[in-house]
Amino acid sequence: MKSISKELISTVIKKRKSATHKGNYGRLLLIGGSKKYGGALIMAAEGALNSGAGLVTVTTDQVNIAALHTRDPEIMALNWDESIELKKSIKSSDVVVCGMGLGLDEKAQQILALVRDNITLKQTLILDASALDLIGQQKDLLPLNSKILIFTPHQMEWQRLSGIKISDQSDELNRAALDKLVKNKNAILVLKSNHTKVYDQAGNIYLNPFGNPGMAIGGMGDTLAGIIGGFCGQFPPTLETVAAAVGIHSLVADKIAERQYIVRPTQLSAHLPEIMKQYEK
């Protein structure tokens, strides 16, 4: 098992070249935010935006859009009832991040089925939170048609999806469960805890040595899902890129925790561009 290091983060975060434009840094679509959980989607979108994604669009319950635009006018938004537009949006994205605050109702199931049916082999798909729980309940909702498929469960979500109890979640069982879920070997598992591990299906594992308990606040994982999306839109969507996203999320939190008791996820996002600058190479 390798440890996520500051050097690894520096190899992933590239200095931007002059002759580039927003289209070179990833078209991201984030899907989630039912009425109750609009904040989850907004926090994920802020993670994506602040990690440098070139173009960020969200699709969500209409009720969240004014709040999102008040905070972040850079982000485009689509009402998730507009299914024709939504299909187009899925197809034209480089990276789709689905599940933050999506909920588990019939609408949520329909949206995940739409993602499953419209994602293509050119795209990176990240599944978080409710998307993982929906698949745990109904296995045929699992989208298998992306280029790279990234799961980002916390331990309880992984228990519900894989059937492995938290106390039994060993590397061996985790990888076997990932292989059982995804046969074509294009998946990455980010199993979140106080020391998150990132697995691929070739046997590689990265352990995150960074982070602190000030991060134990709702929205911290939503923010991470957005950052992973942002990284996969800008840098090659590999195990190392995902590990670097996990590492920088915790490093920013560690910096904030030097002078604060807790780390607000929105504050973490706000400090991300400044800390990424220190690691660019």
Ligand SMILES: NC(=O)C1=CN([C@@H]2O[C@H](COP(=O)(O)OP(=O)(O)OC[C@H]3O[C@@H](n4cnc5c(N)ncnc54)[C@H](OP(=O)(O)O)[C@@H]3O)[C@@H](O)[C@H]2O)[C@@H](O)CC1
């Ligand atoms: N502001 C918003 O809109 C927010 C909206 N959100 C949205 O809410 C939806 C439900 O997601 P969720 O994660 O809040 O609930 P759930 O899946 O039941 O898991 C929580 C329970 O699991 C357990 N647990 C054990 N180990 C654990 C671990 N390592 N890390 C974490 N938990 C661990 C633990 O149980 P306990 O120990 O408390 O008994 C804990 O109580 C989802 O769509 C999400 O996106 C959130 O993102 C928050 C901000």
Ligand SMILES: Nc1ncnc2c1ncn2[C@@H]1O[C@H](COP(=O)(O)OP(=O)(O)O)[C@@H](O)[C@H]1O
């Ligand atoms: N005690 C802790 N130490 C380090 N990191 C933590 C701690 N508690 C939570 N985190 C991090 O915070 C995030 C929590 O993710 P998650 O449970 O999905 O949050 P949410 O769904 O509320 O956004 C993960 O990245 C996890 O590694």
Ligand SMILES: [Mg+2]
């Ligand atoms: Mg979560």
